[in-house]
Amino acid sequence: MNDNPPLFAPTEPIFPRRVSGFYRTLKWWILFATLGIYYLTPWIRWDRGPNLPDQAVLVDLANRRFYFFWIEIWPHEFYFVAGLLIMAGLGLFLFTSALGRVWCGYTCPQTVWTDLFFAVERWIEGDRNARIRLWNAPWDTRKASLRLTKWAVWLLIAICTGGAWVFYFADAPTLLRQLVAFEAPFVAYATIGVLTATTFILGGFLREQVCIYMCPWPRIQAAMVDPGTLTVGYREWRGEPRGKGNAKRAAVAEDVDSQGARVRYGAALDKDHAAPRISREGETLGDCIDCMACVNVCPMGIDIREGQQMECITCALCIDACDDVMAKIGRPRGLIDYLALEDTPPTVPAPEGWQPTAAWRHVLRPRTIVYTLAWAAIGVALVVALFVRPEIDVTVAPVRNPTFVTLSDGSIRNAYDLRLRNKHAEPRAFHVALSADTVLRIALEGEDDLVVDVPASATVRQRIYVTARPQDPAAAVDHTDLRLWIEDLTSGERAHADTIFNGRESNDD
Ligand code: SF4
Numbered sequence: 200m201n202d203n204p205p206l207f208a209p210t211e212p213i214f215p216r217r218v219s220g221f222y223r224t225l226k227w228w229i230l231f232a233t234l235g236i237y238y239l240t241p242w243i244r245w246d247r248g249p250n251l252p253d254q255a256v257l258v259d260l261a262n263r264r265f266y267f268f269w270i271e272i273w274p275h276e277f278y279f280v281a282g283l284l285i286m287a288g289l290g291l292f293l294f295t296s297a298l299g300r301v302w303c304g305y306t307c308p309q310t311v312w313t314d315l316f317f318a319v320e321r322w323i324e325g326d327r328n329a330r331i332r333l334w335n336a337p338w339d340t341r342k343a344s345l346r347l348t349k350w351a352v353w354l355l356i357a358i359c360t361g362g363a364w365v366f367y368f369a370d371a372p373t374l375l376r377q378l379v380a381f382e383a384p385f386v387a388y389a390t391i392g393v394l395t396a397t398t399f400i401l402g403g404f405l406r407e408q409v410c411i412y413m414c415p416w417p418r419i420q421a422a423m424v425d426p427g428t429l430t431v432g433y434r435e436w437r438g439e440p441r442g443k444g445n446a447k448r449a450a451v452a453e454d455v456d457s458q459g460a461r462v463r464y465g466a467a468l469d470k471d472h473a474a475p476r477i478s479r480e481g482e483t484l485g486d487c488i489d490c491m492a493c494v495n496v497c498p499m500g501i502d503i504r505e506g507q508q509m510e511c512i513t514c515a516l517c518i519d520a521c522d523d524v525m526a527k528i529g530r531p532r533g534l535i536d537y538l539a540l541e542d543t544p545p546t547v548p549a550p551e552g553w554q555p556t557a558a559w560r561h562v563l564r565p566r567t568i569v570y571t572l573a574w575a576a577i578g579v580a581l582v583v584a585l586f587v588r589p590e591i592d593v594t595v596a597p598v599r600n601p602t603f604v605t606l607s608d609g610s611i612r613n614a615y616d617l618r619l620r621n622k623h624a625e626p627r628a629f630h631v632a633l634s635a636d637t638v639l640r641i642a643l644e645g646e647d648d649l650v651v652d653v654p655a656s657a658t659v660r661q662r663i664y665v666t667a668r669p670q671d672p673a674a675a676v677d678h679t680d681l682r683l684w685i686e687d688l689t690s691g692e693r694a695h696a697d698t699i700f701n702g703r704e705s706n707d708d
Protein backbone atom coordinates (compact mmCIF):
# COMPACT_ATOMS: atom_id res chain seq x y z
CA MET A 200 0.00 0.00 0.00
CA ASN A 201 1.36 3.41 -0.99
CA ASP A 202 1.00 5.98 1.84
CA ASN A 203 2.60 8.82 -0.11
CA PRO A 204 0.13 11.62 -0.87
CA PRO A 205 -0.40 12.38 -4.59
CA LEU A 206 1.86 15.09 -5.98
CA PHE A 207 -0.95 16.77 -7.88
CA ALA A 208 -4.43 17.51 -6.57
CA PRO A 209 -7.25 17.32 -9.10
CA THR A 210 -8.34 20.72 -10.38
CA GLU A 211 -11.47 22.02 -8.71
CA PRO A 212 -13.80 23.73 -11.21
CA ILE A 213 -14.64 27.34 -10.37
CA PHE A 214 -18.06 28.85 -11.00
CA PRO A 215 -17.80 32.59 -10.30
CA ARG A 216 -21.08 34.26 -9.44
CA ARG A 217 -22.34 37.33 -11.29
CA VAL A 218 -21.48 40.53 -9.47
CA SER A 219 -22.12 44.19 -10.08
CA GLY A 220 -20.48 47.29 -8.71
CA PHE A 221 -17.86 49.92 -9.40
CA TYR A 222 -14.95 47.57 -10.16
CA ARG A 223 -17.09 45.23 -12.27
CA THR A 224 -18.21 48.22 -14.36
CA LEU A 225 -14.63 49.45 -14.63
CA LYS A 226 -13.55 46.01 -15.80
CA TRP A 227 -16.29 45.97 -18.44
CA TRP A 228 -15.12 49.33 -19.78
CA ILE A 229 -11.51 48.18 -19.89
CA LEU A 230 -12.52 44.90 -21.55
CA PHE A 231 -14.48 46.68 -24.28
CA ALA A 232 -11.73 49.27 -24.79
CA THR A 233 -8.85 46.77 -25.02
CA LEU A 234 -10.72 44.27 -27.20
CA GLY A 235 -12.06 47.11 -29.38
CA ILE A 236 -8.55 48.46 -29.92
CA TYR A 237 -7.21 44.98 -30.67
CA TYR A 238 -9.92 43.94 -33.14
CA LEU A 239 -10.45 47.28 -34.93
CA THR A 240 -6.98 48.83 -35.19
CA PRO A 241 -5.90 46.92 -38.36
CA TRP A 242 -8.93 48.35 -40.17
CA ILE A 243 -8.01 52.01 -39.60
CA ARG A 244 -6.71 53.61 -42.81
CA TRP A 245 -3.98 56.26 -42.97
CA ASP A 246 -3.04 57.94 -46.24
CA ARG A 247 0.76 58.09 -46.65
CA GLY A 248 0.86 58.73 -50.38
CA PRO A 249 0.64 56.49 -53.46
CA ASN A 250 3.75 54.40 -52.83
CA LEU A 251 3.20 53.47 -49.20
CA PRO A 252 0.66 51.26 -47.39
CA ASP A 253 -2.46 53.03 -46.15
CA GLN A 254 -2.91 50.89 -43.03
CA ALA A 255 -2.54 52.98 -39.87
CA VAL A 256 -0.77 50.27 -37.85
CA LEU A 257 1.23 47.78 -39.87
CA VAL A 258 4.24 45.55 -39.22
CA ASP A 259 5.62 45.22 -42.75
CA LEU A 260 8.00 42.30 -42.31
CA ALA A 261 8.73 41.97 -46.05
CA ASN A 262 10.04 45.54 -46.27
CA ARG A 263 11.27 45.60 -42.67
CA ARG A 264 9.18 48.59 -41.72
CA PHE A 265 6.78 49.41 -38.84
CA TYR A 266 4.04 51.94 -39.51
CA PHE A 267 2.15 53.58 -36.66
CA PHE A 268 -0.15 56.29 -38.00
CA TRP A 269 2.24 59.10 -39.09
CA ILE A 270 5.33 57.40 -37.66
CA GLU A 271 7.47 55.08 -39.75
CA ILE A 272 10.15 53.06 -37.98
CA TRP A 273 13.03 51.62 -40.01
CA PRO A 274 15.17 48.67 -38.91
CA HIS A 275 18.08 50.92 -37.90
CA GLU A 276 15.66 52.81 -35.63
CA PHE A 277 14.87 49.77 -33.53
CA TYR A 278 15.91 51.77 -30.49
CA PHE A 279 12.41 53.27 -30.56
CA VAL A 280 10.94 49.80 -30.08
CA ALA A 281 13.54 49.04 -27.40
CA GLY A 282 12.61 52.32 -25.67
CA LEU A 283 8.92 51.45 -25.76
CA LEU A 284 9.64 48.01 -24.28
CA ILE A 285 11.68 49.61 -21.47
CA MET A 286 8.78 52.03 -20.85
CA ALA A 287 6.35 49.10 -20.74
CA GLY A 288 8.60 47.34 -18.20
CA LEU A 289 8.95 50.47 -16.06
CA GLY A 290 5.18 51.01 -16.33
CA LEU A 291 4.63 47.53 -14.91
CA PHE A 292 7.08 48.26 -12.08
CA LEU A 293 5.26 51.52 -11.37
CA PHE A 294 1.74 50.09 -11.35
CA THR A 295 2.77 46.99 -9.42
CA SER A 296 4.53 48.96 -6.68
CA ALA A 297 1.56 51.34 -6.43
CA LEU A 298 -1.44 49.04 -7.01
CA GLY A 299 -0.20 45.46 -6.84
CA ARG A 300 -1.22 43.13 -9.66
CA VAL A 301 -3.45 45.69 -11.34
CA TRP A 302 -2.13 44.58 -14.74
CA CYS A 303 -3.24 40.99 -14.03
CA GLY A 304 -6.64 42.01 -12.76
CA TYR A 305 -7.68 44.41 -15.46
CA THR A 306 -5.66 44.36 -18.68
CA CYS A 307 -3.74 41.10 -19.04
CA PRO A 308 -5.00 39.36 -22.22
CA GLN A 309 -5.53 36.14 -20.26
CA THR A 310 -7.76 37.98 -17.76
CA VAL A 311 -9.66 39.88 -20.46
CA TRP A 312 -10.44 36.83 -22.59
CA THR A 313 -11.22 34.65 -19.58
CA ASP A 314 -13.60 37.35 -18.35
CA LEU A 315 -15.28 37.40 -21.76
CA PHE A 316 -15.54 33.60 -21.80
CA PHE A 317 -17.06 33.65 -18.29
CA ALA A 318 -19.64 36.19 -19.49
CA VAL A 319 -20.55 33.90 -22.40
CA GLU A 320 -20.77 30.94 -20.01
CA ARG A 321 -23.09 32.83 -17.64
CA TRP A 322 -25.21 34.02 -20.58
CA ILE A 323 -25.70 30.48 -21.91
CA GLU A 324 -25.60 28.24 -18.83
CA GLY A 325 -26.78 30.63 -16.13
CA ASP A 326 -25.26 31.98 -12.96
CA ARG A 327 -23.21 30.09 -10.39
CA ASN A 328 -25.88 27.82 -8.93
CA ALA A 329 -27.28 26.87 -12.35
CA ARG A 330 -23.79 26.10 -13.64
CA ILE A 331 -22.97 23.96 -10.62
CA ARG A 332 -26.21 22.02 -11.16
CA LEU A 333 -25.39 21.60 -14.84
CA TRP A 334 -21.83 20.47 -14.02
CA ASN A 335 -23.12 17.78 -11.66
CA ALA A 336 -25.99 16.71 -13.92
CA PRO A 337 -25.61 13.60 -16.10
CA TRP A 338 -25.11 14.18 -19.81
CA ASP A 339 -28.44 14.63 -21.61
CA THR A 340 -29.72 16.59 -24.59
CA ARG A 341 -30.02 19.87 -22.66
CA LYS A 342 -26.54 19.66 -21.17
CA ALA A 343 -25.03 18.72 -24.53
CA SER A 344 -26.79 21.54 -26.40
CA LEU A 345 -25.77 24.14 -23.77
CA ARG A 346 -22.17 22.95 -23.82
CA LEU A 347 -22.01 22.89 -27.64
CA THR A 348 -23.54 26.36 -27.87
CA LYS A 349 -21.03 27.72 -25.35
CA TRP A 350 -18.08 26.10 -27.09
CA ALA A 351 -19.29 27.40 -30.48
CA VAL A 352 -19.40 31.00 -29.20
CA TRP A 353 -15.99 30.56 -27.53
CA LEU A 354 -14.61 29.21 -30.79
CA LEU A 355 -16.00 32.18 -32.70
CA ILE A 356 -14.30 34.59 -30.29
CA ALA A 357 -11.08 32.56 -30.53
CA ILE A 358 -11.13 32.66 -34.35
CA CYS A 359 -11.70 36.43 -34.31
CA THR A 360 -8.77 36.74 -31.89
CA GLY A 361 -6.39 34.71 -34.04
CA GLY A 362 -7.69 36.38 -37.19
CA ALA A 363 -7.20 39.90 -35.86
CA TRP A 364 -3.55 39.23 -35.09
CA VAL A 365 -2.51 38.42 -38.69
CA PHE A 366 -4.14 41.62 -39.96
CA TYR A 367 -1.40 43.59 -38.21
CA PHE A 368 1.14 42.05 -40.60
CA ALA A 369 -0.52 42.63 -43.98
CA ASP A 370 -3.04 44.91 -45.63
CA ALA A 371 -6.14 43.85 -43.71
CA PRO A 372 -8.83 44.09 -46.48
CA THR A 373 -6.57 42.32 -48.98
CA LEU A 374 -5.64 39.56 -46.53
CA LEU A 375 -9.29 39.06 -45.55
CA ARG A 376 -10.26 38.54 -49.21
CA GLN A 377 -7.37 36.10 -49.61
CA LEU A 378 -8.32 34.21 -46.46
CA VAL A 379 -11.93 33.83 -47.58
CA ALA A 380 -10.86 32.70 -51.06
CA PHE A 381 -8.25 30.28 -49.57
CA GLU A 382 -5.51 32.20 -51.39
CA ALA A 383 -3.71 33.56 -48.32
CA PRO A 384 -0.16 32.39 -47.46
CA PHE A 385 0.00 29.19 -45.41
CA VAL A 386 1.67 31.05 -42.53
CA ALA A 387 -1.49 33.18 -42.13
CA TYR A 388 -3.71 30.10 -41.73
CA ALA A 389 -1.17 28.46 -39.41
CA THR A 390 -0.97 31.59 -37.21
CA ILE A 391 -4.74 31.88 -37.01
CA GLY A 392 -4.98 28.18 -36.16
CA VAL A 393 -2.42 28.37 -33.34
CA LEU A 394 -3.87 31.55 -31.83
CA THR A 395 -7.42 30.22 -32.11
CA ALA A 396 -6.45 27.03 -30.31
CA THR A 397 -4.53 28.82 -27.56
CA THR A 398 -7.30 31.38 -26.98
CA PHE A 399 -9.96 28.65 -26.87
CA ILE A 400 -8.01 26.42 -24.49
CA LEU A 401 -6.37 29.05 -22.26
CA GLY A 402 -9.43 31.29 -21.96
CA GLY A 403 -12.11 28.62 -21.90
CA PHE A 404 -10.61 25.67 -20.04
CA LEU A 405 -7.32 26.47 -18.31
CA ARG A 406 -8.43 29.91 -17.01
CA GLU A 407 -6.96 30.44 -13.53
CA GLN A 408 -4.50 27.57 -14.08
CA VAL A 409 -2.60 29.81 -16.52
CA CYS A 410 -2.17 32.51 -13.86
CA ILE A 411 -1.24 30.09 -11.09
CA TYR A 412 1.01 27.61 -12.88
CA MET A 413 2.04 28.91 -16.30
CA CYS A 414 2.67 32.63 -15.88
CA PRO A 415 5.93 33.75 -14.21
CA TRP A 416 4.56 37.22 -13.47
CA PRO A 417 3.01 36.40 -10.04
CA ARG A 418 6.43 35.29 -8.77
CA ILE A 419 8.16 38.36 -10.20
CA GLN A 420 5.54 40.68 -8.77
CA ALA A 421 6.04 39.28 -5.30
CA ALA A 422 9.44 41.00 -5.37
CA MET A 423 7.93 44.31 -6.48
CA VAL A 424 5.26 44.86 -3.87
CA ASP A 425 6.03 46.11 -0.38
CA PRO A 426 3.97 46.80 2.75
CA GLY A 427 3.05 50.23 1.34
CA THR A 428 1.57 48.83 -1.88
CA LEU A 429 -2.17 49.15 -2.27
CA THR A 430 -3.66 45.78 -3.05
CA VAL A 431 -6.95 43.99 -2.52
CA GLY A 432 -7.19 42.85 1.08
CA TYR A 433 -9.55 42.03 3.92
CA ARG A 434 -9.81 44.34 6.94
CA GLU A 435 -9.50 41.51 9.41
CA TRP A 436 -9.48 43.90 12.34
CA ARG A 437 -12.92 45.03 11.28
CA GLY A 438 -14.43 41.77 10.06
CA GLU A 439 -13.36 39.33 12.77
CA PRO A 440 -14.62 37.44 14.54
CA ARG A 441 -16.86 36.58 11.64
CA GLY A 442 -20.22 35.01 12.17
CA LYS A 443 -23.88 35.03 11.29
CA GLY A 444 -25.12 36.97 14.28
CA ASN A 445 -28.21 36.74 16.41
CA ALA A 446 -31.05 35.63 14.18
CA LYS A 447 -33.68 36.91 16.59
CA ARG A 448 -32.46 40.48 16.22
CA ALA A 449 -31.77 40.35 12.54
CA ALA A 450 -33.06 39.95 9.05
CA VAL A 451 -31.35 37.89 6.39
CA ALA A 452 -29.31 39.27 3.49
CA GLU A 453 -30.56 37.97 0.18
CA ASP A 454 -29.76 38.28 -3.48
CA VAL A 455 -31.22 36.92 -6.72
CA ASP A 456 -29.01 35.23 -9.26
CA SER A 457 -29.40 35.59 -13.03
CA GLN A 458 -31.75 32.59 -13.13
CA GLY A 459 -34.09 34.28 -10.71
CA ALA A 460 -33.16 31.95 -7.88
CA ARG A 461 -32.95 33.43 -4.41
CA VAL A 462 -29.50 33.37 -2.88
CA ARG A 463 -29.61 33.52 0.91
CA TYR A 464 -26.43 34.63 2.54
CA GLY A 465 -27.66 33.05 5.73
CA ALA A 466 -26.51 36.16 7.54
CA ALA A 467 -27.96 38.12 10.33
CA LEU A 468 -28.54 41.85 10.22
CA ASP A 469 -28.19 44.21 13.03
CA LYS A 470 -31.38 46.13 12.46
CA ASP A 471 -30.45 49.46 13.98
CA HIS A 472 -27.00 49.26 12.31
CA ALA A 473 -25.43 50.63 15.43
CA ALA A 474 -25.34 47.98 18.10
CA PRO A 475 -22.66 45.31 17.72
CA ARG A 476 -23.70 42.02 16.20
CA ILE A 477 -23.92 39.21 18.71
CA SER A 478 -23.42 35.54 17.96
CA ARG A 479 -25.78 32.87 19.30
CA GLU A 480 -23.13 32.17 21.91
CA GLY A 481 -23.18 35.82 22.97
CA GLU A 482 -19.85 36.73 21.38
CA THR A 483 -19.46 40.22 19.86
CA LEU A 484 -18.95 39.78 16.13
CA GLY A 485 -17.11 41.78 13.48
CA ASP A 486 -18.66 42.97 10.24
CA CYS A 487 -18.06 39.77 8.25
CA ILE A 488 -21.25 37.77 8.18
CA ASP A 489 -19.44 34.78 6.60
CA CYS A 490 -21.79 34.84 3.63
CA MET A 491 -19.08 33.60 1.18
CA ALA A 492 -20.16 36.17 -1.44
CA CYS A 493 -16.51 37.30 -1.84
CA VAL A 494 -15.42 33.70 -2.43
CA ASN A 495 -18.27 32.89 -4.78
CA VAL A 496 -17.46 35.76 -7.17
CA CYS A 497 -13.71 35.13 -7.21
CA PRO A 498 -12.48 33.93 -10.64
CA MET A 499 -9.47 32.37 -8.90
CA GLY A 500 -11.57 30.47 -6.37
CA ILE A 501 -9.76 31.82 -3.31
CA ASP A 502 -10.86 33.33 -0.01
CA ILE A 503 -9.26 36.75 0.38
CA ARG A 504 -10.03 36.65 4.10
CA GLU A 505 -7.18 34.17 4.49
CA GLY A 506 -4.71 36.94 3.63
CA GLN A 507 -2.54 37.80 0.63
CA GLN A 508 -2.22 34.90 -1.78
CA MET A 509 -0.22 34.45 -4.93
CA GLU A 510 -3.38 33.37 -6.77
CA CYS A 511 -5.07 36.75 -6.22
CA ILE A 512 -5.00 38.78 -9.44
CA THR A 513 -6.51 41.85 -7.67
CA CYS A 514 -9.51 41.93 -9.97
CA ALA A 515 -11.42 43.59 -7.07
CA LEU A 516 -14.65 41.67 -7.76
CA CYS A 517 -14.67 40.54 -4.12
CA ILE A 518 -14.73 44.24 -3.15
CA ASP A 519 -17.90 44.73 -5.18
CA ALA A 520 -19.48 41.60 -3.70
CA CYS A 521 -18.66 42.54 -0.12
CA ASP A 522 -19.65 46.20 -0.56
CA ASP A 523 -23.01 44.93 -1.77
CA VAL A 524 -23.38 42.80 1.36
CA MET A 525 -22.26 45.67 3.62
CA ALA A 526 -24.91 47.90 2.03
CA LYS A 527 -27.55 45.24 2.70
CA ILE A 528 -26.63 44.89 6.35
CA GLY A 529 -26.10 48.59 6.84
CA ARG A 530 -22.37 48.56 7.52
CA PRO A 531 -19.85 50.88 5.87
CA ARG A 532 -18.31 49.64 2.64
CA GLY A 533 -14.67 48.60 2.47
CA LEU A 534 -14.50 45.45 4.59
CA ILE A 535 -12.64 44.13 1.55
CA ASP A 536 -10.85 46.99 -0.16
CA TYR A 537 -7.70 48.31 -1.76
CA LEU A 538 -5.44 48.60 1.28
CA ALA A 539 -1.79 48.41 2.26
CA LEU A 540 -0.43 45.78 4.62
CA GLU A 541 1.30 48.49 6.68
CA ASP A 542 -2.14 49.90 7.46
CA THR A 543 -2.93 47.07 9.83
CA PRO A 544 -3.88 48.58 13.22
CA PRO A 545 -1.60 47.82 16.18
CA THR A 546 -4.35 45.99 18.05
CA VAL A 547 -7.54 44.06 17.19
CA PRO A 548 -10.06 45.58 17.47
CA ALA A 549 -8.46 48.79 16.21
CA PRO A 550 -7.86 51.47 18.86
CA GLU A 551 -10.44 54.22 19.09
CA GLY A 552 -9.87 56.83 16.37
CA TRP A 553 -7.27 54.79 14.49
CA GLN A 554 -7.35 55.51 10.75
CA PRO A 555 -5.37 53.94 7.89
CA THR A 556 -3.09 56.12 5.76
CA ALA A 557 -4.91 57.89 2.92
CA ALA A 558 -4.81 55.89 -0.32
CA TRP A 559 -3.10 58.66 -2.30
CA ARG A 560 -0.13 58.54 0.12
CA HIS A 561 0.41 54.92 -0.87
CA VAL A 562 0.32 55.80 -4.55
CA LEU A 563 2.58 58.85 -4.23
CA ARG A 564 5.64 57.38 -2.55
CA PRO A 565 9.35 58.00 -3.32
CA ARG A 566 9.53 54.65 -5.08
CA THR A 567 6.60 55.31 -7.40
CA ILE A 568 7.76 58.88 -8.03
CA VAL A 569 11.21 57.61 -9.11
CA TYR A 570 9.57 55.07 -11.44
CA THR A 571 7.32 57.79 -12.87
CA LEU A 572 10.24 60.16 -13.46
CA ALA A 573 12.30 57.43 -15.16
CA TRP A 574 9.31 56.42 -17.28
CA ALA A 575 8.60 60.02 -18.28
CA ALA A 576 12.28 60.73 -19.04
CA ILE A 577 12.46 57.83 -21.49
CA GLY A 578 9.14 58.90 -23.02
CA VAL A 579 10.30 62.48 -23.51
CA ALA A 580 13.63 61.27 -24.95
CA LEU A 581 11.80 59.07 -27.46
CA VAL A 582 9.47 61.88 -28.51
CA VAL A 583 12.39 64.29 -28.95
CA ALA A 584 14.34 61.65 -30.91
CA LEU A 585 11.29 61.11 -33.09
CA PHE A 586 10.99 64.75 -34.03
CA VAL A 587 14.70 65.51 -34.53
CA ARG A 588 15.59 62.38 -36.48
CA PRO A 589 16.98 63.32 -39.92
CA GLU A 590 14.91 62.79 -43.03
CA ILE A 591 18.07 61.75 -44.91
CA ASP A 592 19.89 58.72 -43.64
CA VAL A 593 23.33 58.17 -45.06
CA THR A 594 26.15 55.79 -44.17
CA VAL A 595 29.44 55.29 -45.94
CA ALA A 596 31.67 52.23 -45.58
CA PRO A 597 35.20 52.07 -47.11
CA VAL A 598 35.89 49.01 -49.25
CA ARG A 599 38.67 47.17 -47.42
CA ASN A 600 39.88 44.75 -50.02
CA PRO A 601 41.95 46.44 -51.27
CA THR A 602 42.05 49.65 -49.21
CA PHE A 603 43.30 51.57 -52.28
CA VAL A 604 44.47 50.95 -55.82
CA THR A 605 47.19 52.77 -57.74
CA LEU A 606 46.05 53.87 -61.19
CA SER A 607 48.30 53.90 -64.32
CA ASP A 608 49.00 57.65 -63.87
CA GLY A 609 50.07 57.14 -60.24
CA SER A 610 46.80 58.40 -58.74
CA ILE A 611 45.49 56.70 -55.60
CA ARG A 612 41.84 55.58 -55.68
CA ASN A 613 39.66 54.47 -52.76
CA ALA A 614 36.25 52.80 -53.12
CA TYR A 615 33.31 53.20 -50.73
CA ASP A 616 29.81 51.81 -50.40
CA LEU A 617 27.29 54.56 -49.85
CA ARG A 618 23.84 53.68 -48.41
CA LEU A 619 21.14 56.26 -48.88
CA ARG A 620 17.69 55.98 -47.32
CA ASN A 621 14.80 57.97 -48.72
CA LYS A 622 12.13 58.16 -46.00
CA HIS A 623 9.69 60.12 -48.14
CA ALA A 624 6.60 58.77 -49.86
CA GLU A 625 7.89 59.87 -53.29
CA PRO A 626 11.18 59.21 -55.18
CA ARG A 627 13.96 61.65 -54.40
CA ALA A 628 17.25 62.55 -56.09
CA PHE A 629 20.33 63.16 -53.93
CA HIS A 630 23.51 65.01 -54.96
CA VAL A 631 26.74 63.56 -53.58
CA ALA A 632 29.84 65.72 -53.10
CA LEU A 633 33.04 65.98 -51.09
CA SER A 634 33.57 68.87 -48.70
CA ALA A 635 34.70 72.05 -50.46
CA ASP A 636 38.15 72.17 -48.81
CA THR A 637 39.47 69.01 -50.45
CA VAL A 638 41.15 68.62 -53.82
CA LEU A 639 40.16 64.97 -54.07
CA ARG A 640 37.77 63.98 -56.84
CA ILE A 641 34.66 61.86 -56.57
CA ALA A 642 32.80 59.68 -59.10
CA LEU A 643 29.79 57.36 -58.88
CA GLU A 644 30.02 53.89 -60.34
CA GLY A 645 27.82 53.60 -63.43
CA GLU A 646 26.76 57.27 -63.30
CA ASP A 647 27.90 60.23 -65.39
CA ASP A 648 26.88 62.76 -62.79
CA LEU A 649 26.92 62.88 -58.99
CA VAL A 650 23.19 62.27 -58.51
CA VAL A 651 21.70 59.16 -56.90
CA ASP A 652 18.01 58.43 -57.50
CA VAL A 653 16.30 56.67 -54.60
CA PRO A 654 12.76 55.28 -54.94
CA ALA A 655 10.08 56.18 -52.39
CA SER A 656 10.63 54.75 -48.91
CA ALA A 657 13.62 52.72 -50.02
CA THR A 658 17.34 52.26 -49.49
CA VAL A 659 19.89 52.36 -52.32
CA ARG A 660 23.49 51.19 -52.18
CA GLN A 661 25.86 53.07 -54.48
CA ARG A 662 29.56 52.32 -55.04
CA ILE A 663 31.60 55.56 -55.17
CA TYR A 664 35.25 56.26 -55.97
CA VAL A 665 37.47 59.01 -54.52
CA THR A 666 40.76 59.72 -56.26
CA ALA A 667 43.89 61.65 -55.23
CA ARG A 668 46.29 62.75 -57.96
CA PRO A 669 49.97 61.78 -57.47
CA GLN A 670 50.91 65.28 -56.34
CA ASP A 671 48.04 65.59 -53.80
CA PRO A 672 49.22 65.24 -50.19
CA ALA A 673 46.44 62.73 -49.47
CA ALA A 674 48.01 60.31 -51.97
CA ALA A 675 51.26 60.11 -50.05
CA VAL A 676 50.24 60.09 -46.39
CA ASP A 677 48.79 57.24 -44.35
CA HIS A 678 45.24 58.49 -44.28
CA THR A 679 43.21 61.70 -44.60
CA ASP A 680 39.87 62.55 -43.03
CA LEU A 681 37.10 62.77 -45.59
CA ARG A 682 33.56 64.15 -45.39
CA LEU A 683 30.81 63.36 -47.91
CA TRP A 684 27.88 65.72 -48.29
CA ILE A 685 24.45 64.55 -49.46
CA GLU A 686 21.88 67.08 -50.62
CA ASP A 687 18.21 66.30 -51.21
CA LEU A 688 17.59 68.07 -54.55
CA THR A 689 13.86 68.42 -53.75
CA SER A 690 13.98 69.92 -50.27
CA GLY A 691 17.56 71.22 -50.18
CA GLU A 692 18.11 69.34 -46.92
CA ARG A 693 21.75 68.27 -46.39
CA ALA A 694 23.41 65.51 -44.43
CA HIS A 695 26.99 64.30 -44.18
CA ALA A 696 28.97 61.15 -43.42
CA ASP A 697 32.62 60.99 -42.34
CA THR A 698 35.21 58.43 -43.38
CA ILE A 699 38.92 58.31 -44.23
CA PHE A 700 40.96 58.26 -47.44
CA ASN A 701 43.86 55.76 -47.47
CA GLY A 702 47.08 56.94 -49.13
CA ARG A 703 50.20 55.05 -50.22
CA GLU A 704 51.52 54.88 -46.67
CA SER A 705 48.37 53.17 -45.46
CA ASN A 706 49.22 50.28 -43.16
CA ASP A 707 46.61 48.15 -44.85
CA ASP A 708 48.46 48.19 -48.14
S1 SF4 B 1 -18.48 39.09 1.27
FE1 SF4 B 1 -17.85 40.31 3.03
S2 SF4 B 1 -19.25 39.68 4.62
FE2 SF4 B 1 -19.42 38.12 3.07
S3 SF4 B 1 -17.91 36.55 3.67
FE3 SF4 B 1 -16.85 37.96 2.29
S4 SF4 B 1 -15.88 39.42 3.68
FE4 SF4 B 1 -17.48 38.37 4.88
Ligand code: SF4
Nearest residue numbers: 497511512514515517
Ligand atom coordinates in the same frame (compact mmCIF):
# COMPACT_ATOMS: atom_id res chain seq x y z
S1 SF4 C 1 -9.54 37.47 -4.06
FE1 SF4 C 1 -10.37 36.79 -6.01
S2 SF4 C 1 -12.00 38.27 -6.47
FE2 SF4 C 1 -10.74 39.18 -4.87
S3 SF4 C 1 -9.26 40.44 -5.98
FE3 SF4 C 1 -8.30 38.44 -5.62
S4 SF4 C 1 -8.74 37.28 -7.49
FE4 SF4 C 1 -10.17 39.02 -7.47
